Amino acid sequence: MRRRSQPHTFEENMDAEKARVEEAFENIEPGPERDLLERKLCQIETASHIHEWLTSPGLQPPK
Numbered sequence: 001m002r003r004r005s006q007p008h009t010f011e012e013n014m015d016a017e018k019a020r021v022e023e024a025f026e027n028i029e030p031g032p033e034r035d036l037l038e039r040k041l042c043q044i045e046t047a048s049h050i051h052e053w054l055t056s057p058g059l060q061p062p063k
Contacts, residue, residue: 010051018044 008016021044025037 014048
């Protein structure tokens, strides 16, 4: 049976994906594929900001 690795946090997964996409972005010529990678970077940044907002201690549950 295969052993599972330690679970990764959302931040770790986003950082790894961002690094992978940034590396690909730097090594690709301008064009539609590069535009898609740029959009993906924007989505990763947005997801990270939303995660920070949702996990902030100042966020109060509805009453």
